[in-house]
Amino acid sequence: MSARRYPASVDVVIVGSGPTGSAYARILSERAPDATIAMFEVGPTVSNPPGAHVKNIADPAERARAQVASEGPGERGEKVANPGAARAGVRGARPGTFLLDDGFAFDGEDGLPVVAMSSNVGGMAAHWTGACPRPNDSERITFVPDLDELLDEADRLLGVTTDAFDAAPFGAIVRERLSTAVDEGRVDATKVQRMPLAAHRRDDGRLVWSGSDVVLGEVTRENPRFSLFDESLAVRVIVEGGRASGVVVRDLRSGEDHTVSARFVVVAADALRTPQLLWASGVRPEALGRYLNDQAQIVFAARLRDMPPLDADDPTAGLAEYSGVSWVPFTDDMPFHGQIMQLDASPIPVAEDDPVLPGSIVGLGLFCAKDVQADDRVAFDDAHRDAYGLPAPRIHYRLTARDHEVMERARHEIVRLAEAVGDPVGDRPFTLPLGSSLHYQGSTRMGVADDGTSVCDVDSEVWGVPGLFVAGNGVIPTATACNPTLTSVGLAVRGARKIAALLSRERVATGSASV
Known part of the structure; x- marks a missing residue:
């Protein structure tokens, strides 16, 4: 699935190979089999098949190498994965993840001192606990009318059992x-x-x-129109005439930048790096990065x-x-x-x-569950850069x-x-x-109106930028206490169906069997 020759144009670009980006690829492979899809992941491939959970790697040394390879571009120190070490005041990350070097807390604020990310094919789904509970009561998104059916579909994609x-x-x-x-x-x-x-x-x-490999499934892996490119950093979403029209991607092996045109762009990086890429691209709705909440x-x-x-x-x-x-x-x-x-x-x-x-x-x-506030946010500026050269996340959280x-x-x-x-x-x-849960949400939240309190609509399409979709836990607008992956995959299914329907209409309008 992986190749180094980047396409000049595709129907759909997906940034990020975690479970929600993979859900877009899977649904599009099923519903729009003629569509060309390119998925870009900043991290390396660490498992076989690509995106598989590292716990499935039987050899402990090989599993440890996969975890280390997922820990981003910075220094890789000893990992801390137990409450005893945290109790002793050690600021550390779990195996397979990495922390922000700075900007995780500011004076007078609580911050998220152990906010963490992963960079690898499969994203955090290569390292997660696999818990997929359904939201209850106020955790539920009341304005998504087909939520239960979407959660059923997320169960299917993730291979959920009890x-x-x-x-x-x-x-x-x-x-x-x-x-x-x-x-x-x-x-x-x-x-x-x-x-x-x-x-x-x-x-x-x-x-x-289950990892992203299960979400992708054989239908995606066998799709000749789907390509997965690892070690590929999306540095900018291209917006022309007010519409998303592609991405600029940096090949981290060669350092070269490539422009890939697309009818639709899906940014499924994570709850910190999805708003990061939008901000770096000049897509900055009022709610971008705001309403950040952890558990x-x-x-x-x-x-x-x-x-x-x-x-x-x-x-x-x-x-x-x-x-x-x-x-x-x-x-x-x-x-x-x-x-x-x-x-x-x-x-x-x-x-x-x-x-x-x-x-x-x-x-x-x-x-x-967090008391959600607009001022709890991940912010960006031009003065601070992360190890990838993009605007560095700065966490404000109380x-x-x-x-x-x-x-x-x-x-x-x-x-x-x-x-x-x-x-x-x-x-x-x-x-x-704070930050230990790895369940960060709200930074690209969905809503029912473009009123400054949300980033995208109920189909996860960014307000005011047709063709640009966001995915991941950051899209969840409610304060949840349960593990959010099932919900975010369900929301990704809805967005992918919207893209598939739009592609189908285009084909009908042009009388073409292929875009």
């Missing part, structure tokens, strides 16, 4: 105990349940995690009590194989989303005469009094949940540094 861990010996017990503490007064959709995951079991029992994350651990002995044939090969992944859905009454799964090992020393049953230490995480109230409620709730499932481990919950 049975990947049904054989986990402790899973049902964990959910039963959580249900006793949580379910009263809730409707079925918001009761404790299995976490929907972008993962499936092979016939041999091996767990396979504050509270974590704790518990030791499961009174557990039955493991059977000899119980599957206990890896993380979550003992207790699966359980979900406590968000509600407006309890404005946080819960994810409960085992830890690889106890986070505290355990005496030799007090053995821990394998898999009996579970981690609890509550993600809090927690409100309501945010602090919700976080305090979450601290009490997570202790209650820990006590429901077992014996709490440690003295008190820990609040991860």
Whole structure:
């Protein structure tokens, strides 16, 4: 799928190879098979097939190389992936991601000290947890009339299942105990349940995690009109006559710039780099970069009590194989989303005469919905440049009094949940540094009117710039606590259908079978 000869023109340019950019490529391959599509990714290909999740790489050394290759153009230091290191004040990123060098916080503001990105084919979907819960209550986008059907389609593209861990010996017990503490007064959709995951079991029992490769699917990989170009930096969207007409792309291997004309341009970089590219291109609607929101994350651990002995044939090969992944859905009454799964090992020393049953230490995480404000934003200027030479993201971000109230409620709730499932481990919950969730949203949010509070319409087309579409978590306009990928892929499906319909109309109007 990858070649170094850049096309002079295509029907659709897609900037970014994460799950939403890949969703555009997939839907267009299915609905507009005559359309030519070029996808550009700034990072390298780190897996086979391109875009596959690195957790599927069996060899630990090869997997580590893939993670390091995803960590952007700057210095690559030791990665920090656990609350203990964060508690000690270490500012670090998870494997496969990289941080902003500066501009992540300003005096008098909270900032997002560990805001992170990935640069690789597949984007963050090569490194994510695969959690695909559906939004509930105020998380839902009420002005998208076909939201549920779009979420169904996102399930299909991501390969979402709920049975990947049904054989986990402790899973049902964990959910039963959580249900006793949580379910009263809730409707079925918001009761404790299995976490929907972008993962499936092979016939041999091996767990396979979905990445962008699953979203692309065979129909895209076999599409002769689709091309994927890695190590290719989009430096500018070309706007002519008020309409998007292509991109300028820099081949990072040669340093040469190439102009690629297109009828439609989709920018699916991420919630920081999508507004970055628009700003660099002179496309600067009032809401660009604004309404940025993250999900504050509270974590704790518990030791499961009174557990039955493991059977000899119980599957206990890896993380979550003992207790699966359980979900406590968000509600407006309890404005946080819960994810409960085992830890690889106890986070505290355990005496030799007090053995821990394998898999009996579970981690609890509550993600809090943000009080959305226009002044929470990623901003850009001409004075600061990132390692790619583009305007560097500068984060302005404050927690409100309501945010602090919700976080305090979450601290009490997570202790209650820990006590429901077992014996709490440690003295008190820990609040991860802001930015830890990697669920940044709102910076290119959709809306129903071009009134300065949104960047794009309900089809993700940028206000006032026909032919320019944005994709990714940044398009989500609501404050969510649940993992946002399923929603953003669903919104990408809607945008891709709009482009496919427009291409079809053009063909009908010109009487041509090919554009």
